[in-house]
Amino acid sequence: MKIKLSLIKLLMAVTIVMVPMAVLAEEPAKGTESVAAETKLAPAPSASAAAPEAAASAAAAPVEAATPKPVDPVLNTGDTAWILTSAALVLFMIPGLAFFYGGMVRSKNVLSTLMHSFVAMGIVGVQWAVIGYSLSFGPDAFMGLIGNTSKALLNGLITFKDGNPVYTLFQNVATEPGAIPEYVFAMFQCMFAMITVALISGALAERIKFSAYCLFVLLWTTLVYDPLAHWVWMVDGWLFKKGALDFAGGTVVHLSSGISALAAIMFLGKRHGFPQERMAPHNLPLTMLGVGMLWFGWYGFNAGSAIVGVNCSDAAGGLAGLAFATTTIAPAAAGLSWMIAEWIHAGKPSALGFGSGVVAGLVVITPAAGFVQPGAALIFGLVAGVVCYGGVLLKARMKYDDSLDAFGVHGIGGTTGAILTGVFATVGATGLMSGNFKQFVTQIIAVVAAGAYAFIVTLVIAFVLDKTIGLRVEKDDEIVGLDQTQHSESAYN
Amino acid sequence: MKIIEAIIKPFKLDEVKNALSEVGIEGITVTEVKGFGRQKGHTELYRGAEYVVDFIPKVKLEIVVADELVAKVIETIAESAKTGRIGDGKIFVLPLEEALRIRTGEKGNDAI
Numbered sequence: 001m002k003i004k005l006s007l008i009k010l011l012m013a014v015t016i017v018m019v020p021m022a023v024l025a026e027e028p029a030k031g032t033e034s035v036a037a038e039t040k041l042a043p044a045p046s047a048s049a050a051a052p053e054a055a056a057s058a059a060a061a062p063v064e065a066a067t068p069k070p071v072d073p074v075l076n077t078g079d080t081a082w083i084l085t086s087a088a089l090v091l092f093m094i095p096g097l098a099f100f101y102g103g104m105v106r107s108k109n110v111l112s113t114l115m116h117s118f119v120a121m122g123i124v125g126v127q128w129a130v131i132g133y134s135l136s137f138g139p140d141a142f143m144g145l146i147g148n149t150s151k152a153l154l155n156g157l158i159t160f161k162d163g164n165p166v167y168t169l170f171q172n173v174a175t176e177p178g179a180i181p182e183y184v185f186a187m188f189q190c191m192f193a194m195i196t197v198a199l200i201s202g203a204l205a206e207r208i209k210f211s212a213y214c215l216f217v218l219l220w221t222t223l224v225y226d227p228l229a230h231w232v233w234m235v236d237g238w239l240f241k242k243g244a245l246d247f248a249g250g251t252v253v254h255l256s257s258g259i260s261a262l263a264a265i266m267f268l269g270k271r272h273g274f275p276q277e278r279m280a281p282h283n284l285p286l287t288m289l290g291v292g293m294l295w296f297g298w299y300g301f302n303a304g305s306a307i308v309g310v311n312c313s314d315a316a317g318g319l320a321g322l323a324f325a326t327t328t329i330a331p332a333a334a335g336l337s338w339m340i341a342e343w344i345h346a347g348k349p350s351a352l353g354f355g356s357g358v359v360a361g362l363v364v365i366t367p368a369a370g371f372v373q374p375g376a377a378l379i380f381g382l383v384a385g386v387v388c389y390g391g392v393l394l395k396a397r398m399k400y401d402d403s404l405d406a407f408g409v410h411g412i413g414g415t416t417g418a419i420l421t422g423v424f425a426t427v428g429a430t431g432l433m434s435g436n437f438k439q440f441v442t443q444i445i446a447v448v449a450a451g452a453y454a455f456i457v458t459l460v461i462a463f464v465l466d467k468t469i470g471l472r473v474e475k476d477d478e479i480v481g482l483d484q485t486q487h488s489e490s491a492y493n
Numbered sequence: 494m495k496i497i498e499a500i501i502k503p504f505k506l507d508e509v510k511n512a513l514s515e516v517g518i519e520g521i522t523v524t525e526v527k528g529f530g531r532q533k534g535h536t537e538l539y540r541g542a543e544y545v546v547d548f549i550p551k552v553k554l555e556i557v558v559a560d561e562l563v564a565k566v567i568e569t570i571a572e573s574a575k576t577g578r579i580g581d582g583k584i585f586v587l588p589l590e591e592a593l594r595i596r597t598g599e600k601g602n603d604a605i
Contacts, residue, residue: 104539278544280537346538356540396541405540 073171073179080180082316083188083307089300090191094121094198096293100359101202103287104352104404106279108481109206110286110491116201116213123217124194129154132193133186135226137234144238146227157182176313188304193229196253197221202404203261206279207271207478210486212471216264219461224260224454228252232446233308244446245429245439247323248305250367250417251446256454258411261402263458267466270401272478279403284352291355295331298362302327302369309370310428322427323369326377327362333381334361334388341389353389356409360388363413368421371431376424380417388413418447494589494602495563499554500526501574501582506552512573513556516565520605522555532580551582557592559602 098117105113124132131152138147150156159166169179197217204213231237232246239251246252271279281287306312306320314320338357343349364384365377372380391408395401402408422443425431432440465471472478477485484490501509503525510521527548534547558566567584575581592604 275542279542280539280544346541348538350538352539393541396543408540 068175070174071177073169074177075169076178076180076315079178079307079315080184082320083180083184083304086300086304086307087184087188087191089297090188090195090304091121091297093294093297093301094118094191094195096290096297097195097198098290099286100290100294100355101205101287101404103283103285103290104281105205106481107282107492108483108490110282110483111489112210112482112486113201113205115210115487116205116208117198119214120198120201120217121194123214124197124221125190127218127221128186128190128193132221132226133189135222136193136229137186137189140230140234140236144231144236144241147230147234154183154186157186170307171313172308172315173311173313178313178315180307180315185307188307189229192249192253192301193221193225196225196249196257199254199257199410200261200264200406202406202410203265203402204268205403206482207403207472208268209470209473210482212465212469215465215469216461219465220260220458223461224256224457225252228256228450228454231450239446239449242442242445243429243439244442245371245421245425246367246418246446247309247370247421248302248366250363250414250421251450254363254366254410254414255418255447256414256450258407258409258414259451260454260458261406262400262411263455264462264471265400265402266459267462268471270399271403272475274401275396275399281352288351288355291358295358295362298327298331298366299324302366306370312370312428319370319428322373325374326365326369326372326380329374329377330365330381330384331358331361333378334358334364334384337382337385338389339385341386345389356388356392356405357385360384360409360413363388363410364417364420367414367417368424371421371425371427371429373426376426379424380420383416383420384413387416415447415451418443494592494605495558495560496587496589497554497556497558497563497566497570498585498587499556499570499574499582500528500551500584501554501570502576502580503550503552505574505576506554509554509570509573512569513566516569517562518556518558518566520557524553524555526551526553530580530583549580557589557605559605 094117098114101117102110102114131149133154134149134151135147138149138151140146141148157168159168168182170182170185171177171179197220200216200220201208201213204216208216229252231239232244232252234240244251273279303320303324304315306317306323307315309319309323312319335354335357338360339349339354342353361381361384364387365372365380368376368380388409391412392405395405395408419440421431422440423432425436425439426434430436430439431443462471473482473485481490499509506523513521527550529547529549532549534545534549537544537546554570556566563586567586570584591600592602593600594604
């Protein structure tokens with residue numbers, strides 16, 4: 001159903017913009033043929049893991065760009081400053097998400113919903129340092145599926161020479177010197193891991209037992225997020241080697257969390273009284289504040305991800321600027337398109353609708369932020385608003401209870417974005433519009449593989465938790481509210 | 494002595510209060526209430542989930558007045574609370590047996 005929906009939109013978009021996009025697509029192809037070394041984490045020596053994919057499309061790549069020598073990394077303080085800032089910006093998205101979700105639940109569950117995001121900062125913050133970073137970005141342990149444990153406890157990021165500390169550098173492109181301390185890279189990535197699992201909580205809100213949620217966070221991050229990050233972002237991950245494009249986490253973050261949300265609610269079930277009882281948002285101003293914080297933080301999420309951009313050794317340069325621009329354009333257009341779709345379909349333009357549209361636009365542009373140009377970003381945004389509006393309506397139609405539309409926005413938006421990236425990519429990679437059909441297929445493979453993996457493993461986690469400690473609170477506790485029964489607090493006194 | 498209960502639209506409260514002050518009323522009790530009458534409720538729509546809101550917020554005034562003021566007060570409220578649209582509210586008049594000012598112990602009309 002959802003695939004059908006997004007495919008229809010996709011076709012629409014393609015036909016509407018055939019002419020201008022064809023022009024857009026040609027231009028950059030002249031300048032940047034060397035779509036080669038997509039290097040996520042490149043410890044200096046492994047330069048030759050480079051151009052397997054791009055060669056197929058860019059057969060006419062110039063010979064001189066063939067094999068530049070790897071060089072030693074040199075600390076770039078400007079890049080370091082920007083990634084430090086970006087990491088903090090991404091962290092700021094988590095309270096933003098907490099408010100976004102918190103405003104949408106009933107007043108008896110607002111603290112519990114805020115805690116779902118905040119406790120994820122705690123659990124994943126610890127998990128990431130202990131093992132998560134190593135499983136995601138450590139050297140490959142097995143077939144490009146997961147990292148080994150050699151970087152457990154962030155081991156090796158600092159060494160001592162004659163008693164003086166030496167900080168390991170993270171160099172994105174092995175043939176260029178620009179680098180940042182790996183500590184900075186590890187912490188930037190840590191924020192992504194924190195927010196991803198918190199996104200799922202939107203589907204679980206108002207009925208999950210807090211103890212079960214905490215275990216879910218730990219298990220999901222370890223068993224789903226860490227492997228996926230390794231597949232897609234690590235130089236020796238299997239999807240990375242296939243050339244799957246995911247600039248800032250459309251597949252790893254949004255698709256995976258959205259699909260997992262759907263899997264988790266299969267065991268969790270509907271809220272008591274859904275859908276007859278009134279479950280209107282209790283504080284939409286809180287939600288709108290959350291939207292603003294998310295958009296603000298998303299500049300770190302997307303523009304910061306230039307640190308791992310294809311062929312880009314500058315974290316704070318033109319590519320970051322491009323990602324910044326697309327991260328402005330797409331959500332702006334998506335807010336409008338959701339608002340207008342709702343205006344036509346339901347009669348009134350709602351604040352919640354505009355806010356949801358902005359978030360949908362941010363989700364959809366995430367995998368493409370540094371691969372597409374502003375014209376395409378506009379299309380991403382317009383498609384995002386309409387497709388995700390359709391996604392949340394699907395819930396009302398099909399009567400499953402994804403409380404706050406984690407699947408409707410992140411699952412459907414993430415999928416749409418990942419596929420559209422394979423259509424409109426023109427910067428550092430090429431997509432369908434530039435005649436690269438292979439990229440489009442690769443994107444579909446990445447979506448299906450990541451989606452299927454996340455769905456199945458989440459089903460298993462949810463099943464095990466349900467059979468052991470139980471996922472849900474008692475019915476009486478649910479009626480009284482989770483704030484009081486899970487936390488012995490109330491939000492408004 | 495009578496007690497006058499008036500249920501009015503919330504945004505009319507200030508107008509009604511000022512009008513009542515002008516005719517010499519010195520005390521009003523105000524309660525925020527919800528209910529429905531002929532105005533019925535309305536529907537709210539959140540991401541496609543539709544909720545019918547049956548009970549509409551209103552304000553209830555309770556005013557205790559001496560018998561000779563009753564007609565004047567009713568007229569004042571009816572005039573100042575009127576918009577002419579459905580949902581303007583209602584006024585009820587009930588008999589009142591006794592009143593007492595706690596501070597001084599005054600009773601009856603003196604306590605109003």
